[in-house]
Amino acid sequence: MMKKISVVLALSALAACSSTNAQEKKAPAQAEKPTAAKPEVKKEVKAPTPAAVEIPADAVKIVIEGNDAMQFNLKEVKVAAGSTVALTLNHVGKIAKAAMGHNIVILAAGTDVNKFAASAMTAKDEDYVPSAQAASVIAATKLIGGGESDTVVFKAPAAGTYDFICSFPGHYAVMKGKFIVE
Ligand SMILES: [Cu+2]
Known part of the structure; x- marks a missing residue:
């Protein structure tokens, strides 16, 4: 040596x-040793794959708007049992996600909305959809800010009436509605 x-x-x-x-x-x-000749490599910059999910042609398309006044434009949504649902949330406001974030979380039957929301409040790192409560979530969009949009595709659950909320802290008391499967 x-x-x-x-x-x-x-x-x-x-x-x-x-x-x-x-x-x-x-x-x-x-x-x-001369550094290996480095010709200016033109990198094929691929356009980022759109984050949007693929929406099946037969999906029932539902669009709900959320705004800067902490409101959804729909309080009730109806779909037929067995349908595939493409639920889109459009945040039509301007305020950023950190201050006026919205999502749509459809809760499983029997979920205590207050308890779920209380748990969600502490799950900032998970965009307020706590993985610990995954069993209570039928479907959820991403948490988005003003000007953003997100779509979640899911199979409608069994016939019944389900609560949907925005789980951003403090929003669920007003940002809520019924997701009805019949
Ligand atoms: Cu909200």
């Missing part, structure tokens, strides 16, 4: 008398 280092040092010294410590550590051959 020592021998090898000495050789390298000796070679370095020969190659460049005024080499610095940093340079000495490099094998001369390496130091002199």
Whole structure:
């Protein structure tokens, strides 16, 4: 080992008398090797795949708007049992997600809305849809801010009436409605 280092040092010294410590550590051959020719590689910049989910042709399309006044434009949505639902949330406001974020969370039958919302409040890192409560969530859009939109595609649950809310802290008391499957 020592021998090898000495050789390298000796070679370095020969190659460049005024080499610095940093340079000495490099094998001369390496130091002199021209960096592989780097032609300006034109990277094919692929357009990012649209975040939008694929919406099946037979899906029932539902669009709900949320605004800066903390309101949904629909309080009730009806779909037929067995249908595939493409639920779109359009945030038609301007306020950013951190201050006026909205989502739509459809809750499973029997879910205590107040308890769910209380749990959601503490799940900022999960955009207020706590994974611990996953069993209570039939479907949920992403949390979005003003000007954004998100669509979630899901199979309608069994016939019944389900609550939907915005689970952003403080919103569910007014941002809520009924998702009715018949
Ligand atoms: Cu909201």
